Amino acid sequence: MIFWTVTALIAFAAALLLAMIIIRAREQGEPAAAYDLRVYRQQLREVDKDLARGVIAEADADRIRTEISRRILAADAQLQKRKSGPSQPRALSLGFAIATALLITGGTLGLYWQLGAPGYADLGLQDRIRLAGERAENRPSQIEAEADVPAIQRPEVEEGYLKLVEQLRKTAGEREDDARGQALLAQHEANLGNFKAAYQAKTNYIRLAEGKVNARDFTELAELKIMAAGGYVSPEAQTDLQKARAIDPSHGPARYYWGLMLGQIGRPDLAYREWAATLRDGPADALWVKGIQGQIEEMAFRAGVEYRPITPGGTAPALPGPSAEDMAGASELSPEEQQEMIRGMVTRLSDRLATEGGSAEEWARLIGALSVLGETERARTVYDEARGAFEADAEALALLDTIAAQAGLAE
Template sequence: MVIWIILLVMTAAAVMAVLWPLSRHYAVAGQVDPNTQFYREQIAEIERDRARGALLPSEAEAAKAEAGRRLLRANGLQDAAVAAVGEPALRRRRAASALALSVVPVLAIAIYGAYGSPHLLSTPSVPVSQETAKLDFGTAVAQIEAHLAQNPQDGRGWEVLAPVYMRMGRVEDAVKAYESALRYLGPEANRLSNYGEAMVLAKDGLVSVEAQAAFERAVALDRTAVKARFYLARAAEQDGQIEKAKAEYTELLSASPADAPWVAVVREQLSRLGAPQPGSAESGGPQIGSEDIARMVSGLATRLETQGGSAEEWARLMRSYAVLGQRDKAAATAKQARQALAKDEAGLKTIETMARELKLIDSAP
């Protein structure tokens, strides 16, 4: 809207620049009557004749008086003409000015709207940048969130938003979104599997009791739910049930197509556990990645045992052992943490919470 106001002001200024010279002051005052000019020149000529001596001073004064009377009469006629003719002309000029000021801008805008490109004022002429795309994506997410705030019972909306949260790294929000989707749409194998996976990611890879329950419900609804079966095998591994974990990984691998995208991950898990894989006569040893992880966990354990640390660090070590399937070490770490944090009430609560999540609560002294 501002751009149109600016254009109108510019148009009006251009019209006034053209019409201003036609105003009364400049149009009338700027005109010189030829008779008046003639008599002015006659008086100048009389002055020159007197200067040369061609006329006596008395003769020159008489001639100037007669020329002056004629000049006055000529000026009077000129003023009358202005009064008789100038006013109607002035009115016509004013009417023309008003017409130009009103019609010309409107006509110009109408022609521009019909044949011009007014949309270029609001359409970017360059490709949308990555920053702009991110902004638009964030705006779209905000709009969906606003819709769901007004319509929280829209289960489909929550189910669409949950994986978006996952890609954005907002895992806790994804967990809540899947909870809402389950609440309003009901349980379904894929929905339960995604919900459980979000909870696992929120716990840094730990299959909590709640996540395991979601995976078990998913498999009960659909035995072929790959994601749920994979995480149930991991849960067994974390619980120290290594043989059960091997059996479940092997069964999942046997039932999967050779080119399934999850086959490589399942083979890695079996290789890490030292289990023979279908189609292979070898038993896999620990992978380099696993060795690196074990080395880092060992370094953290050594530091906590010798120098101590925060409750969060002790809890992280407990979780790391559980993820690696070393539940005995996880339980021993919980005991050490309780001793090291005996005077830290808040720290002890953190350790007990982690022990419950890892299902180590029975190992407490």
């Protein structure tokens, strides 16, 4: 109520000031009659000077004085009439002033009601971070999000293709242990816009692949869930993205959707940071780079960052993670060996941070990786240690708190 009172008073004061100016109708210029008076009086003085020098005769001087005096009287009459009479109708001025006051006051309050957030209190940085963490924990699930998505328009395809997909569904249903069949079914269901059926088939493929999956598989699974939810990154899709990032921290599509998720939970600052780093890593012709380029300026605006175009494929150093050769080798390992490989990389990162230190992003990555591996207590210990290392850095603490909230470590 205080806000509305103060806003109304400010708007009314501005409107009242403008109305007073309209009613009084002050003129900035000088009437022409005032200038004429000064000229005529100067002419009278010149006549006396000319008479004293003998330039004109006394009779001529009297005649000239009479004429000038007549003009002075006429100019003075015009000046007095200008001062005493209104320059514009008072009723019209009063009506226009009232209308202007109502327009300014009512328009100000109306615009705020439509564009502002009535009743929304001012929030400090720590409160916004806390709310973002709560939003991340309490946001709708995949099922809830799908229930709110309106029916999408299916793409038009040939009848023959529909029959082939129907046959594929039947075959995949009869061969539930055929990973290849599930992968094909996921692809073709997505082509038809059946994203829920597509991610269910992709889930079956990952289960049947016996651990021989990579970051791309988990990112595709997350992407299908996001498309089924109308562009919303659900907690289930976030878990898939965490698995993809744990396997390959540099995987571009996973980084794109991770930034999208951060923006949705109210952390555009972290989303912009993630997208900016992804753009610098490139490559310029990648689809996820095009997606980021179309949205990063708005994300920067939401984050309060002055956006400067970023050239994809720059030389910014990437955070430590498994190389392409490591990932190629991981796809050939058994599930137990692949899990051991991931644990080894996590352990090496943990040891390096403990002995040499590192950036807040590296600590956050370690916390996320440990939570994905199910080592919650160890992740909590690392989180506490990282907070101690960056206690003087507000941005680093914000990043760590958000990652901890997403990993379920926040108190």
